[in-house]
Amino acid sequence: MAADGARPLTVVGVSGSPTRPSRTTALVEHVTDVFASELGGEAVLIELAPLLTDLGAGPYRSDLGPAAIGALETVERADVLVVGSPAYRATYTGLFKLFFDHIGQYALTDTPIVLTATGGSDRHALLVEHQMRPLFGFFQSLTLPLGIFANEGDFTDYRVDSAELSGRIEQTVTRTMPLLASHLRLDPRIAAAAPEFARPDWA
Template sequence: MSRLSIVAVSGNTHRPSRTRFLVEAIAAEVGGWRSIDLDVFDLLDIGEEISAFSRDALAPRAAAVIHAIEAADGLIVGSPVYKGSYTGLFKHLFDLVEPHALAGKPVIASATGGGHRHALVVEHQLRPLFGFFGAQTVPTAVYAGREDFADGALSPPLQQRVADAAFEFDRLLSLGNTDRRPVARVA
């Protein structure tokens, strides 16, 4: 079986970051199911280059990240919660992705916040974002509050959600959806 290209994107704007830690933990769990080629990016890796208003104006580093996202076999994404949603720069990054490029791709969506009152961000913000692209988000939402990170490790309930999402992601990858035509949209 050939190695699949997985891109993990974290919407963190500082380091250290619980969001990046969670995204990397999810990627490690996915790597336990199969051999993958993994690229992990966060907004700090892209820097100010992401502020371009169009794809044509992107500097090389930001353009390479967009290309990696579009070319990946699957995505692991995460964002910290700011004012009830994902970060604006995280959204802008995906605004620069070609709409048809993610059609059919498996996606694990995750978010981190101060407490569990923001847990539905994955369902009400991230899932619709990737639904627009026609991507296949796994059924298990992965949200982590501050209390889910103790002593540099994931809490047992969070670790279980990560494991469940990785299993579902692996199943979607196994389907081998190579037909990446755009999903028909109602105007």
């Protein structure tokens, strides 16, 4: 719950993949669920692929359809965002950028952002640091220090199926829970209750 008990925290995941099914969506959904569980909040997943027509309806937010407007408003109200995109031409997808082009300039100020991305190989891992982090720096968001990148080998049938990836996700949650608890003014017992995961060999 939020510090004042008024409503549950919302952890909103945004997948910028233009396809369904999608490894990016699987990763975003998994990470969103883990953070929501640890924060005692509600997980909400937004897939941008079904919104492509709405988002392309015109250059201004007022041109967009109701589904796109609803998704934008959900993101702007989020307590924590988990965002993800597949690597396309060494950066995030145009669909991902188009969506965030319609977000209010100051709507995500100080919002904690968990950065995730997927690619065919680990050669694309710098997408998180070199492309995604600067984008949310523009919004003056609080991008969490640890990003999460996954390659094709981390999935089976569009499900997270890698002990190494799961370990990195768990480590990210454990190391950022104290920061989130302080930033969101949560009960300190929430951060204290976060499980301690063994430090993996690759860390």
